[in-house]
Amino acid sequence: MGIQISPSILSSDFAHLADEAERISGADWLHVDVMDNHFVPNLTLGAPVVEALAKASSTPIDCHLMIEDPDRWAPAFVEAGAGSVTFHVEAATAPVRLARELRSLGARAGMGLRPATAVEPYEDLLPELDILLVMTVEPGFGGQAFLDMCLPKVRRARTLIDKHGLDLWLQVDGGVSLETIERCAEAGADTFVAGSAVFGADDPNAMIESLRATAADRA
Numbered sequence: 001m002g003i004q005i006s007p008s009i010l011s012s013d014f015a016h017l018a019d020e021a022e023r024i025s026g027a028d029w030l031h032v033d034v035m036d037n038h039f040v041p042n043l044t045l046g047a048p049v050v051e052a053l054a055k056a057s058s059t060p061i062d063c064h065l066m067i068e069d070p071d072r073w074a075p076a077f078v079e080a081g082a083g084s085v086t087f088h089v090e091a092a093t094a095p096v097r098l099a100r101e102l103r104s105l106g107a108r109a110g111m112g113l114r115p116a117t118a119v120e121p122y123e124d125l126l127p128e129l130d131i132l133l134v135m136t137v138e139p140g141f142g143g144q145a146f147l148d149m150c151l152p153k154v155r156r157a158r159t160l161i162d163k164h165g166l167d168l169w170l171q172v173d174g175g176v177s178l179e180t181i182e183r184c185a186e187a188g189a190d191t192f193v194a195g196s197a198v199f200g201a202d203d204p205n206a207m208i209e210s211l212r213a214t215a216a217d218r219a
């Protein structure tokens with residue numbers, strides 16, 4: 001699949017979401033951060049807004065659920081039109097069952113790891129997934145500083161994915177910019193979420209292409 005860029009609308013103007021989606025027409029995915037004020041100390045939006053965005057934009061939606069009890073709530077985001085749905089393993093009761101359910105509904109199934117969550121305990125679960133998300137900030141807010149301490153985990157995740165010959169996208173999210181994306185790509189990430197770097201740029205599509213080219217150089 002190569003390098004994929006998924007701009008996070010968390011850094012966009014929430015009063016004009018459809019227009020903001022239009023500004024990143026060169027993106028592979030539209031990353032939508034769902035926060036419930038419990039799993040993270042911030043509240044954003046839910047399935048009805050995802051449904052409206054899916055209708056308004058031709059870019060597929062990459063839903064990142066930072067919510068408690070994803071076992072209960074995640075399937076509704078597939079029904080709302082998301083092409084991929086990522087839940088956090090720290091919040092899931094039955095991640096295998098949930099990943100299978102997301103796939104059976106027709107979405108790519110993603111599983112996210114907070115910075116303090118190791119990847120090794122989930123080695124046997126990786127074949128159940130389409131996306132492994134390694135957070136490179138503590139989830140909750142855009143515009144935070146990139147955590148270099150997460151890069152060894154990206155490297156270890158890449159080793160596990162290759163060892164099992166899996167077609168699994170390795171996504172990083174948090175503090176990804178022109179300054180940090182090379183380190184992520186070099187560590188083995190292939191899917192990059194970027195919020196403030198893209199929506200803070202004068203020309204978001206040009207920034208997407210610069211990020212893509214910089215990552216491809218190092219991949």
Ligand code: DX5
Pocket residue numbers: 008009010011031033064137138139140141142143144173174175176193194195196197
């Ligand atoms: C943080 C979110 C990210 C956030 C990234 O909890 O999951 O997707 O929007 O924003 P930046 O790229 O600004 O760190």
Ligand code: ZN
Pocket residue numbers: 008031032033064173193
């Ligand atoms: Zn996110």
